[in-house]
Amino acid sequence: MITAISQSTQPGTLPDWRQGLRDAVTDAHELLALVGLPELANRLPAADAGFALKVTRSFIRRMRRRDPRDPLLLQVLPVLAELDEVPGFTDDAVGDLDAIEGHGVLHKYQGRALLIAAGSCAVNCRYCFRRHFPYAEELAAGHAWYEALKCLKADPSIGEVILSGGDPLVLSTKKLKDFTDGLRDVPQVTRLRIHSRLPVVLPERIDAAFCTWLAELPLQRVVVIHANHANELDATVAAACARMQAAGITLFNQSVLLRGVNDSADALVDLSERLFAIGVLPYYLHQLDRVRGTAHFEVPDARARELAHAMRSRLPGFLVPRLVREVAGEDSKHPL
Ligand SMILES: *Cc1c(COP(=O)(O)O)cnc(C)c1O
Ligand code: SF4
Numbered sequence: 001m002i003t004a005i006s007q008s009t010q011p012g013t014l015p016d017w018r019q020g021l022r023d024a025v026t027d028a029h030e031l032l033a034l035v036g037l038p039e040l041a042n043r044l045p046a047a048d049a050g051f052a053l054k055v056t057r058s059f060i061r062r063m064r065r066r067d068p069r070d071p072l073l074l075q076v077l078p079v080l081a082e083l084d085e086v087p088g089f090t091d092d093a094v095g096d097l098d099a100i101e102g103h104g105v106l107h108k109y110q111g112r113a114l115l116i117a118a119g120s121c122a123v124n125c126r127y128c129f130r131r132h133f134p135y136a137e138e139l140a141a142g143h144a145w146y147e148a149l150k151c152l153k154a155d156p157s158i159g160e161v162i163l164s165g166g167d168p169l170v171l172s173t174k175k176l177k178d179f180t181d182g183l184r185d186v187p188q189v190t191r192l193r194i195h196s197r198l199p200v201v202l203p204e205r206i207d208a209a210f211c212t213w214l215a216e217l218p219l220q221r222v223v224v225i226h227a228n229h230a231n232e233l234d235a236t237v238a239a240a241c242a243r244m245q246a247a248g249i250t251l252f253n254q255s256v257l258l259r260g261v262n263d264s265a266d267a268l269v270d271l272s273e274r275l276f277a278i279g280v281l282p283y284y285l286h287q288l289d290r291v292r293g294t295a296h297f298e299v300p301d302a303r304a305r306e307l308a309h310a311m312r313s314r315l316p317g318f319l320v321p322r323l324v325r326e327v328a329g330e331d332s333k334h335p336l
Contacts, residue, residue: 017198017205021122021170024056028078031055035073036066045080051293053078054124059201062234071229071261075125079296082126086295104144105151109332112160112193115148117168117179123201127258127297129289130166149182152189160191169198173209180217192219195254197226200233203240215247224283228255228262230274238278245279252283255321257304258297265310272311272319282321287336289326304336 025031028044031053055076063072104116121130152158161183168176183189198205214221223244227233241251253275255262262268272282285308288298299307308323324333 014204014207017202017207020056020058020202020204024054024122025060026052026054028053031060031073031077034060035063035070037068037073040068040077043080045078045083047083051078051082051124051126051128054121056122056201058203058236059123059232062231064231069260070231071267072231074261075127075228075258076123078126081296082293084295085292089290089292089295091292105148107155107158111157112162113152113155113158114162114164115168116165117163117176118166118170120170121165121167122170122198122205125197127256127288127291127294129291145179145182149179149186152183153186156188159188160193161189162193162195164195167196167198168194169196169205169210173207173213176210177213180213180219183219190219191222192217193222193224195224195226199223199225199240199244200227200237203236206240206243211243211247214244214249221247221249222252223249224252224254225280226254227271227275228258229267230270233271233274233278241278241280251280253280253321254284254286255282256286256288256297257299257307257323258288259299260297263299263303263307265307265314268307268311269314272315272321276319282319284333285321285323286333287323287325301336308336 025034029038029041032038032040034057053076059072059076064070067073106114106116108114152161163176163179180192183192225241227237244251255271257263262271268285275282287301287304288294290298304323308320311320322333323336325336327334
């Protein structure tokens, strides 16, 4: 049984993650049938608002059947509200377009450079800033990585490289290794950080080859997983995290505060507790980037602060994520 196999902490026996990626559901009717909600079909937007539905079967298996308010379903199902034009919600809400230096390199913060390593993801999250980002032109993968490495080499202030995207882990381990091989000529870089949702939405991605690549890197390694709700973190995700820990990786989580998904003290406390139970520390809780088509997910700042206060009063300090918002032009994430 695939579920039993992918719960293994031994990476040798996992299903092929590329197959899991290819098998992702891209048809809303199929998704609704799988979760037992075919009657919701008449509430789907006629067009996909320029951002296709995409979700792994692994993630769908963690959704509750016949629950139109399931917190995982709400993150991936297109809804009519995405078509609303809401003032203040724009295409480049975080100012990334101004910060791109070379091929896919974003250098906004001191000491850290972020690489747009891939243009796609294993899931399309409806709240994502990526909805409107012109990734096709900003790929750091493949040939452009050579240019990205040149860009890093030329800047001695950069000690940490962050692979982001899109999702860097949709790239083959071979491609990732080619890049880190190139980093050998960039001695000032001592830390590699990967931001990815694949450990959550496609945990079999954390396979033997991936763990070996990271274990053997002569760099400090950090993986920031992206989970928004405790229900995302089933035994297969726990096993993937255990495999990464065994490879010497420090694990953090980053979430987005999302109306209807995790905007309650109970949901946020459960998420932090569940993360720690699988060896992951909460890092950031992001206020939504004000991206066109996502206004229905927004939680007002006052409510966000209330929730942060509730978390502080119910959790040890190390399980309280920093509540931040990304503000264009600032030199760090902006604490709320
Ligand atoms: C968020 C972000 C980082 C990382 O910021 P940390 O506070 O170190 O997590 C780096 N570069 C860019 C462009 C970012 O958006
Ligand atoms: S970049 Fe992250 S939030 Fe956006 S679609 Fe990809 S996995 Fe989802």
